[in-house]
Amino acid sequence: MIAQNIGFWIIATVMIFAALRVVTTNNVVHAALWLVVVLAGAAAQYILLAAEFVAVTQVLVYIGAVMVLFLFGTMLTRAKIGTESDLNNSYKKLGIPVALVMLVAMGVALVSSFGDEKLPQTATVVSTQEISDQIFGPYLLPFWALSFVLLAAVVGAIVLARKD
Amino acid sequence: MIGLLAEVPYWGQSLLRVLGGLVAVLLPAGTIVYVFLFKMMSFMQSRLGPMEAGPYGSMQLFAEVGKWLQKEDIVPDRADARIFKMAPIIVLVSTFLLVVVVPFGPDAWFTDFETGVFYALAVSSVSVLGILIAGWSSANKYSLLGGLRAAGQLIAYELPMVLAVMGVVIQAGTMNLQKIVVAQNTGSMFGIDAIGHPYVISQFFGFIIFMIAIQAELTQAPFDMPIAESELVSGYMTEYSGFRFLIFFIGEFATAGVFAMIASVLFLGGWGVPFTWFGWTSIDDVANWMNFAGPLIMFTKMMLLVFFIMWIRFSYPRLREDQLQKFAWKGLIPVALLNIMVTSILKVVF
Amino acid sequence: MTMLGDRQQLSYIASQAADARLNLELETEGMTLNIGPQHPATHGTLRIIARLDGEQVVWAEPACGYMHRGYEKLTEVRTFPQVTTLVNRIDWLGSFANEVPFILAAEKLMGVEAPTRAQYIRTILFELSRIANVSLFLGDLGVQLGAITPVFLAFRDREYVLNLIESATGGRFHPNFDRIGGLKDDLPAGWIDETRAVMKKLRGFCDQIEDLLFGNEIFQSRTRGIGVIPRDVALQYGLSGANLRASGVDWDLRRDQNLPMVWNKTDWKVWTHPDGDSFARCWVRLQETRESTKIVDQLLGAIPSGPVMAKVPKIIKVPEGEAWVSTENPLGEMGYYVVSRGDLGPFRVKIRSASFNNISITPWLLRGVYVPDIVTILASLYFILGDIDR
Amino acid sequence: MAKVPGLVKGLGVTLGTLFKTTVNGSNTVQYPHEKETPPIRSRGVIALHQDNCTSCMLCSRSCPDWCIYIEAHKELAPPRREGGKPRQVNLLDRFDIDYALCMYCGICVEVCPFDALFWSPEYEYSEPNISDLLHDKTKLSEWMETVPEAPELESGADKKKK
Amino acid sequence: MFVNQFLFLAAVLFCIGVYGVVARKNAVLMLMSIELILNSVNINLLTFSLRNGTTDGHIFALYIIAVAAAEVGVGLGLVLLVYRNKKTISVDDLSEMRG
Secondary structure, three states: OHHHHHHHHHHHHHHHHHHHHHOOOHHHHHHHHHHHHHHHHHHHHHHHOHHHHHHHHHHHHHHHHHHHHHHHHHHHHOOOOOOOOOEEOHHHHHHHHHHHHHHHHHHHHHHHHOOOEEOOOOOOOHHHHHHHHHHHHOHHHHHHHHHHHHHHHHHHHHHHHHOO | OOOOOOOOOOHHHHHHHHHHHHHHHHHHHHHHHHHHHHHHHHHHHHOOOOOOOOOHHHHHHHHHHHHHHHOOOOOOOOOHHHHHHHHHHHHHHHHHHHHOOOOOOEEEEOOOOOOOOHHHHHOHHHHHHHHHHHHHHOOOHHHHHHHHHHHHHHHHHHHHHHHHHHHHHHHOOOOHHHHHHHHHHHHEEEEOOOOOOOOOHOOOHHHHHHHHHHHOOOOOOOOOOOOOOOOOOOHHHHHOOOOHHHHHHHHHHHHHHHHHHHHHHHOOOOOOOOOHHHHHOOOHHHHHHEEEEHHHHHHHEEEEHHHHHHHHHHHOOOOOHHHHHHHHHHHHHHHHHHHHHHHHHHHHHH | OOOHHHHEEEEEEEHHHHHHOOOOOOOOOEEEEEEOOOOOHHOOOOOOEEEEEOEEEEEEEEEOOOOOOOOOHHHOOOOHHHHHHHHHOOOOOHHHHHHHHHHHHHHHHHHHOOOOHHHHHHHHHHHHHHHHHHHHHHHHHHHHHOOOOHHHHHHHOOOOOHHHHHHHHHOOOOOOOHHHEEEEOOEEEOOHHHHHHHHHHHHHHHHHHHHHHHOOOOHHHHHOOOOOOOHHHHHHHOOHHHHHHHOOOOOOOOHHHHOOOOHHHHOOOOOOOOOHHHHHHHHHHHHHHHHHHHHHHHHHHHHHOOOOOOOOOOOOOOOEEEEEEEEEEEEEEEEEEEOOOOOOOOOEEEEEOOOHHHOOHHHOOOOOOEEEHHHHHHHHHHHOHHHHHH | OOOHHHHHHHHHHHHHHHHHHHHHOOOOOOOOOOOOOOOOOOOOOEEEEEEHOOOHHHHHHHOOOOOOEEEEEEEEEEOOOOOOOOEEEEEEEEEEEEEOOOOOOHHHHHHOOOOOOOEEEEOOOOOHHHHHHEOOOHHHHHHHOOOOOOEEEEEOOOOOOO | OHHHHHHHHHHHHHHHHHHHHHHHHHHHHHHHHHHHEEEEEEHHHHHHHHHHOOHHHHHHHHHHHHHHHHHHHHHHHHHHHHHHHHHHEEHHOOOOOOO
């Protein structure tokens, strides 16, 4: 458990630092790469949370596909090599208090509701079979809905990106 | 490997695992480069290939590595230096992440992921990231085009690969690579136990699709437009020199080896021989010597598959980018989907 | 004037056709890609400036002259025998064929004709240099399309032809064997039999290439329907050689001209192809290589005996006059317009080389194609850089 | 006639070449270890037979890139016949060919009226320093040893008068 | 391991994501910030799933990943379209619908 705790804190620190860089860096491609770090960290956290399948899906979908899409998008919109000055808008000053207020509010709420409750020690890795039983059992309807969402997204993306 | 090394302390295990990973990546890569790239290609072109370094040029690879290491590590002036330097390493790391799920024997494995196949497919897509940022950060139009092409191609062929694997997963009923190996070697074809049940027979279309997708993932001809030297000079590798080019080079052939290993695990029975030959019934019966014979069997199967990959590479011209995409979306994916459908129907029926 | 009007109309139609191939909604920002001067696809220092939209070419133009060696000027300060050593460097892959039209032009001015035996040997060597040239094209085609094996097979079998040329002339690449009034020397003993064997090998090579490359479905899908040059456009741009024949124009100077060479004494076929695409150009060249081996085979059996040199003075002075002779070289029509003032050397020489005209069609042809197809089209147009820049 | 797909045929060609190379050996020559013999007429290097040279300068003048340098002086040699006048002969001081410039066209060999220049098929004389490619008359004379006999001619040829 | 350490991490990521959405002008960067928010939600879901000993959280995490992929696909399609028509992907410049 100690090893897991140490792992958690290291990964969490890296994730938070990377997330801050995502929203502050002045280079779009760098932001995307920092986001990769956050997502990889999240996948590691999922493994700590005994969710191997979700972690692998995270790597497959996010790092393998979504981030590549992002990089594609930035490159097709002529991301410059080097920094760009006009990535932030005039609400930048407003954003910091908003985020801080939300953080404080959530922090208070979390401390008051969970205190120092611990996660169960004897967690076994959730097997793929359990997940598939759930998906194709009680959660079948959302699964269907999701399929339609994906189909709609594919069609929509093609329609949007077509030239003619 | 965990089973073998139960008494070794944890740090020793880790060290051995890292070393084993290095061997599992670099040894096949070196062998492939020498046997296929240097020798087979030359023989197919009625020449002998490198002959000077060592007997029959067998030390040529070390000479080449030495040459690359000596070269200056050039970063273009307008390139994004940090990313530029990082890109090849991401590609190679993806290969190392890939090899850790491959089982080499009953107890000779690095990790035994429950979702092994899925994991392999996931981390193989990490290399796209490296290629894409290599293309972007070089500040070169050819590199950018090459990187974009590579990314488009790798994403397009990820899909048929996943779908082709799906048939195997359905048949084996597991995503664990070790269990897939066992399922193939304990099964039987047409009531004959002696050959086991390599999925290359029952999943023939899946195998073909998987091999084509591998060919594309590895950017070997006829799918080598990302590095197409006659069009894009060298694509995303154009600006790389010395040590970093070497990493790309090793990465290319190491990934070929690892993908061939995964293909042999999925379709050719991996490290195993049909268990009935020795009267084994489950993985627990398997004799201990298979831990040493297994890697060799695996290596043989891998070389066989790489032979086909390279044979095609040396014989075919390359497709055009749009033809490649068309082939993936209109040819491979529907066939793969059909394959899954037929497989699952048959699985339910029998 | 009506002629001119027709031409203008035709070129207008052609440019409209090129535009129609482009997507009209070109709103994305273009990108200018310099293909060359140092690019593997240009085998030399040709530079193609292409403005791209995505991977589609909006506008392209070849920029040549990076290797201009000024042959026309150089010939003015050389004597006639010295000029042949220069001009065989123009198209360095089929160098003997470059000497022939110049020598023929000089002979025409002097009113000399080479002995029959010399004419036969000239024709054989001419065809051998065509084979050496085009077989390399067939291999190089593979490289441009990403197949690495054909080029090595091509080098392997071209070597036999080069050995033949070397053992006859002494020069592997630059024979300088043609003389005004005949040839420098006769053939060495055993040459005819060797040549027969080599021709057989080359027909085998053609079959191999056909299996390896031309029959390959990927190759066909890369070349069929790509870079189509209609008949009219091909004529307008002054294409010649296989590029013209691939557009369906039955035009071959070897057959259509009455030169003191012996092509017309053999039985061979001028291959044409109706399609005019990249595949047609490559295919016509492949067939021509086969025809050339047949021509050589037939001529080898028919070489008459006799001298190889006509009676010409030791110091050659070409009488005053002008002459134009062109032949069907491996790359297309190659001709020399020689003006002599009765000196030791020519007063002025105008060189018409095939490649320069052949690549002049690229701005028209490359509009609307994709970047990978640029390479296919350039490869199928087949130019030698020295032949463009001279 | 069943049509074999071109893709399969292509694979057959490469595999066939693979076997052929394995069985028959390659078409390449492992150069420093084994050497090809160039044809007799091959233009490798020009050899000079000093005794025949009269320093008439024909070669030097007809060279298209003027890479032959000749210097000579006149001397009186003893008469051929008893009691005759002493002959005037040209003695070579310098006969250099710059192989860095030479185009290997062979015009000099051809125009030489006294058979002083010959082609030798020798080709291994590359130098690390470009100035060493200037061969002087002693070096050019050494090449004479490698000059082969002129080849037999193909049947039907007019025999040379020599 | 405490429940709260995961939840706090998720909260921090969420707030960073919100800041990003508010402060960023570039549309691609805004999409990236949304990804941060979605990931923080995923961490929460999996944490509660582990705490309660059910697998429901996993299912929803998977669904969120799938929806995020769809969202990025459509989002980037929009961005490309905007870029093609306006030559910019700055959200501030897209004020035509403001009336």
